[in-house]
Amino acid sequence: PLTAKINDKNHLEIGGCDVVDLVKQYGSPLYILDEKTLRTCAIQYRDAFKEYYPGESQVIYASKAWSCMAIVSILASEGIGFDVVSGGELFTTTKALEMSGYNGDDIKEKIYLHGNNKSIAELELAIDAGCKIIVDNWLELETLAQLTAKKEQSAKILIRLTPGIECHTHEYIRTGSIDSKFGFDLNQLEAVFTFIKEQNFIECIGLHAHIGSQIFELEPHNDLGGVLADWFKKALDYGLPLTELNVGGGLGIRYTESDDPPSIADWVKTVATAVTKACEERGLALPKLIAEPGRSMVATSCITAYTVGGKKVIPDVRTYISVDGGMSDNPRPITYQSLYQMAIASKMDQEHSETVTVAGKHCESGDILIKDIQLPDTNPNDILVVFATGAYNYSMASNYNRIGRPAAVLVNEGESSLIIRRETYDDLVRQDLLPTRLAQ
Ligand code: LLP
Secondary structure (H helix, E strand, O other): OOOOEEOOOOOEEEOOEEHHHHHHHHOOOEEEEEHHHHHHHHHHHHHHHHHHOOOOEEEEEEHHHOOOHHHHHHHHHOOOEEEEOOHHHHHHHHHHHHHOOOOHHHHHHOEEEOOOOOOHHHHHHHHHHOOEEEEOOHHHHHHHHHHHHHHOOOEEEEEEEOOOOOOOOOHHHEOOOOOOOOOEOHHHHHHHHHHHHOOOOEEEEEEEOOOEOOEOOOHHHHHHHHHHHHHHHHHHHOOOOOOEEEOOOOEOOOOOOOOOOOOHHHHHHHHHHHHHHHHHHOOOOOOEEEEOOOHHHHHHHEEEEEEEEEEEEEOOOEEEEEEOOOOOOOOHHHHHOOOOOEEEOOOOOOOOOEEEEEEOOOOOOOOEEEEEEEEOOOOOOOEEEEEOOOOOOHHHOOOHHHOOOOEEEEEEOOEEEEEEOOOOHHHHHOOOOOOHHHOO
16 A cells, blocks of 8 residues: 555554554454555546546446445545446445435436346346446346336446457456457347337447456557447447447556556556547547446555464475465455465564465465465564455455454554454354254
């Protein structure tokens, strides 16, 4: 985080709070979210669009990266909208916005519902809330036509297309190439436009595409501008009154020193320039430009703090140190072989003299947070921190081994406040029921 520094005790400090003290107060593992960094990322996105895009724009946060009420409230106060992909994310977002004093119209203007298999209940929730729906496929389009006609209530939609753009990222998080479960193939679009024209309660306001995540190249986003503008023009020719173009998210972040992503400003400049140029070339008025960053909005504002346990030295092979969390609070290393930077928050002055493998506490050998990293010599009860854990950590956390999800605390200018409570043992059995015949 931007506010990280080493204090006079040689401890790591974030948002003016000593990380070792935070763990004493809130326990570990602990997600520590720095409000200043989060706001700075939001402001960088918002201001870059103002600077580089001559038309109207809206940045919406991809909630899947980390949806919780505090983050929604903070981002909303910076003018950010929300991409939600489930009834649960929609509920969290609308509840947080209501509790933060936003009124109904403000709310629906800025929420977009995504998903490749939205349930009828989710679609109804979105129609009733009046938020915009990004339609992914034929079944959904037909269902939506029926639901809106039955309710006699119109819905604003965007059509998600598969742009056929390849980019270099992990195959699980690549979404824009032809072989993708998301979106309409380009050769289906004219039939889609014809279908929408015949519906009375569906208002198609735009097009959407997303090419993947943790992307360092700018070229694919440049190419996307042309593909979207082509289809935007075609939709207008079909008589659909489109006004919005949504270019998705995908900007990568620096997890380790060898990662070299473009800045938020450079990414926005590329996207904004590509769309402006593509529209000008085709004689189109500039649409409202939407982008939906997730990772690059939240990842760098959070660290996870763990308490170190035992050390296992296997001579000439490897030294393991164990921490009190692991794949349940950060499933990214085991899922995507993701790498992270780490430090010992209680020993920031000490040299990184030992090569260790940091193991989680879960019952499987693959639960390793990182292999062979250089750290200071550790003892039990040292506090190990992992950097840049704001995206896809809490949101992908599980209760594997019946371990409760950690707490999250927001820090700013020396103050900390709990934003997510630690799950208790009672929380773990809250949904369990004994069949009546077995209960005493
Ligand atoms: N829009 C759509 C339609 C998406 O599918 C995604 C991410 C985003 C926006 C935000 O992309 P971002 O700015 O965060 O790259 N769990 C994986 C990442 C999955 C991304 C899924 N979609 C990970 O931990 O790396």
